[in-house]
Amino acid sequence: MLSFVWNGIEWLLADIGGGELTGEISAHTHSKNSYELHFITGGSGELITENGAYKLAKNDFFVTGPYISHAHKSNASEPLTDIFIYIQKKENSRPNTFGKAFLDKNFFFLRNYSNTAAVKIFGEYSEKRSDWQSAVSGLMMYLLTDITRLYAPDGNDNYTSREDINTENLNDKRFVIIENEFLYNKNITLGGLSEKIGLCERQTQRLLLKYYGSNFREKKKKSSQIS
DSSP: OEEEEETTEEEEEEEEEEEEEOSEEEEEOBOTTEEEEEEEEESEEEEEETTEEEEEETTOEEEEOBTOOEEEEEBTTBOEEEEEEEEEEOTTOOOOHHHHHHHTOOEEEESSOOOHHHHHHHHHHHHOOTTHHHHHHHHHHHHHHHHHHHHOSSOTTTTOOHHHHHHHHHHHHHHHHHHHHHHHOTTOOHHHHHHHHTOOHHHHHHHHHHHHSSOHHHHHHHHHHHO
């Protein structure tokens, strides 16, 4: 089963399918942490949910999340064709604000949504060509981002908090400072470096050991030898 991480959420890609729907899929609900993305690629029919009924046509799109009762049926004279993608969130996931925006929306319906990404995902998943897992994972991350942007009422940045940005970028900024200090500051000290990256000396030593494999003194010695 393919898994991928998007905005702090580890997803399992449980199932992908598609084709012609004849008859009716009776009312059902998805379990906790389960979401199904539906892309109508042709024909006509009807979606029936606890929130109301929706006529289905080509390029309609809807998401059914946990506990939402839904059923859909196809018109006999013009059967529905669709692609569905079924994903499940792993319990140990730690979603950021943007990821939570997707998880919090248990039902969403939209007309005239491009199914290009879904068609590509279905093709890669079905054909399983070389490195199809990377292709599907990348396309799924793009698709989830695009969908979640639609949930934002006033623009694409509403669900990105300053806290998320700071958390995601803090270590990257520290690494730049560390590398520049060792490269250009001939008088670098452990205390001075710690102050610049906002950590105590013990935490700085741990960071250096974890990501560079050397403590401060060892890294300084290596840097002086190179220069």
